[in-house]
Amino acid sequence: xxxxxxxxxxAHVKIMNHQVRCGEAExxxxxxxxxxxxxxxxxxxxxxxxxxxxxxxxxxxYHAEETFRDVVRSMPSECRRGRFALVNAWRSISDxxxxxxxxxxxxxxxxxxxxxxxxxxxxxxxxWSTTQYRLHFKHAARHRWYHYPEMTxxxxxxxxxxxxxxxxxxxxxxxxxxxxxxxxxxxxxxSIEVRAxxxxxxxxxxxxxxxxxxxDSWEEWGSNTCPALRGFGSHAxxxxxxxxxxxxxxxxxxxxxxxxxxxxxxxxxFAHWEPHALEWVERVLGRGExxxxxxxxDESGVEELAFAVLRHRRNHGKANQNGxxxxxxxxxxxxxxxx
Numbered sequence: 001x002x003x004x005x006x007x008x009x010x011a012h013v014k015i016m017n018h019q020v021r022c023g024e025a026e027x028x029x030x031x032x033x034x035x036x037x038x039x040x041x042x043x044x045x046x047x048x049x050x051x052x053x054x055x056x057x058x059x060x061x062y063h064a065e066e067t068f069r070d071v072v073r074s075m076p077s078e079c080r081r082g083r084f085a086l087v088n089a090w091r092s093i094s095d096x097x098x099x100x101x102x103x104x105x106x107x108x109x110x111x112x113x114x115x116x117x118x119x120x121x122x123x124x125x126x127x128w129s130t131t132q133y134r135l136h137f138k139h140a141a142r143h144r145w146y147h148y149p150e151m152t153x154x155x156x157x158x159x160x161x162x163x164x165x166x167x168x169x170x171x172x173x174x175x176x177x178x179x180x181x182x183x184x185x186x187x188x189x190x191s192i193e194v195r196a197x198x199x200x201x202x203x204x205x206x207x208x209x210x211x212x213x214x215x216d217s218w219e220e221w222g223s224n225t226c227p228a229l230r231g232f233g234s235h236a237x238x239x240x241x242x243x244x245x246x247x248x249x250x251x252x253x254x255x256x257x258x259x260x261x262x263x264x265x266x267x268x269x270f271a272h273w274e275p276h277a278l279e280w281v282e283r284v285l286g287r288g289e290x291x292x293x294x295x296x297x298d299e300s301g302v303e304e305l306a307f308a309v310l311r312h313r314r315n316h317g318k319a320n321q322n323g324x325x326x327x328x329x330x331x332x333x334x335x336x337x338x339x
Contacts, residue, residue: 003089004196007158010200011078012076012079012198013198014071014074014075014196014197014199015196016071016195016197017194018194019195020047020049020190020192021048021051021190021192022048022189051179052176053102053176054176055134055135055174055175056175057132058086058088058161058175058195059130059132059161060120060132061162063162064086065227067086068164068197068226068227072226072229080226081201081223081226082199082202082223082225082226083163083164083224083225083226085160085197086161086162086163087195087196088158088160088193088195089158089194089196090104090156090159090191091155092151092189092191093153093190094189094190096187096190098152099150099152100180101179101183101184102178102179102188103147103149103180103189104147104176104177106159106175107144107173107175108144108145109170109171109174110170111143111144112135112139112143112174118135118136119133159173159175160172160173164226164227177189202223202224
C-alpha cells in the first residue's frame with residue numbers, strides 16, 4: 001500500500017486480492033484442461049495458478065464500478081467522490097534469477113481501435129463472477145505491445161486495470177503472458193500480482209484534471225467520475241425504481257442472479273431454454289408442478305440455477321468471440337522493450 005500511495009499519488013489505497021503464478025501450477029492446469037483450449041486468462045481467486053496465456057484486461061467499467069461500490073463503503077467518506085483506479089502491481093518472486101520466459105507483455109491502449117477491438121467476456125466461478133475484455137485480432141497489426149525483459153525480484157510493474165476518468169487516453173491495460181520457444185530451458189517463472197483500488201478524492205482529482213484537460217472538457221465532466229452508491233453492490237439494496245437487466249447479470253453473485261431470474265422468469269422470456277430446463281427452473285423457484293416447499297422453492301438449487309443462467313449467457317450470447325485470439329500475442333508481435 002505504501003508503494004502504491006507513493007507511486008500513484010492516491011490519497012487512499014485498498015489491497016483487494018493477490019494471485020501467485022508458478023510453473024508447477026501451469027503444468028497442473030494444462031493437464032486438467034486436457035486440450036480443451038482453456039488458456040487460463042480468466043482464472044483468479046486461486047491460491048496458485050498457471051500463466052495467463054490469453055490477452056485480457058482483468059476488468060471493465062461494469063466490474064470496476066461494482067468493485068468501487070463494494071470497497072468504498074469501508075473507506076473514508078471523501079473517497080466516494082473524485083476519481084478511482086484499479087491497479088495491478090506485478091513482480092517476480094523467484095530466487096532462480098530474472099524472468100526469461102512466460103514473461104508479462106502489456107499493450108499500449110492508445111494503439112487500439114475503440115470499441116471495435118474490444119470483446120466483452122464473462123468469467124464466473126463458485127461464489128464470484130466478473131466481466132472483462134479480450135481483444136479482437138482484426139487490427140492486431142497496429143497494436144503496440146511491450147515487455148520489460150529479465151525482471152528481477154526488486155522490480156515491480158504497475159499497470160491500470162481501470163481508471164474512472166474518461167478524459168484519459170489510457171484507462172486500462174490489456175496484458176498476457178508470452179511464451180518464448182527459444183527460452184524453453186529457462187527457470188520457470190514465479191510471480192505475484194497484487195490488485196488494489198486507489199482513491200483520489202475530489203480535490204485531488206480536480207487538480208490532476210486541470211493539468212491534462214481543457215477548461216471546457218473539465219466543466220463537462222466535473223471533478224467527480226465515481227459512480228453513485230446505488231444498484232447491486234454487495235452492501236447495497238435494490239432501489240425501488242431500479243430493475244436489473246440481462247446485460248448486467250454477470251456482475252451479481254449467485255444469489256442475486258437467481259433473484260433476478262425469479263423476478264424476470266416466465267416461460268415466454270426463457271423460450272430459448274429446453275422444456276426440461278424450464279421445468280427445473282420452475283421447480284427451483286417454487287412454481288408449477290413438483291415445486292419446492294411453501295417457503296419459496298429449492299434453496300439447494302439456487303446456486304446451481306444461477307450458474308446455469310450465466311453459462312447459457314456466456315455460451316449463447318457471445319457470437320463475436322469467433323475472432324478471439326486465445327494463444328496470446330506471440331513473441332513476434334512485441335514491438336519493443338522498455339527498461
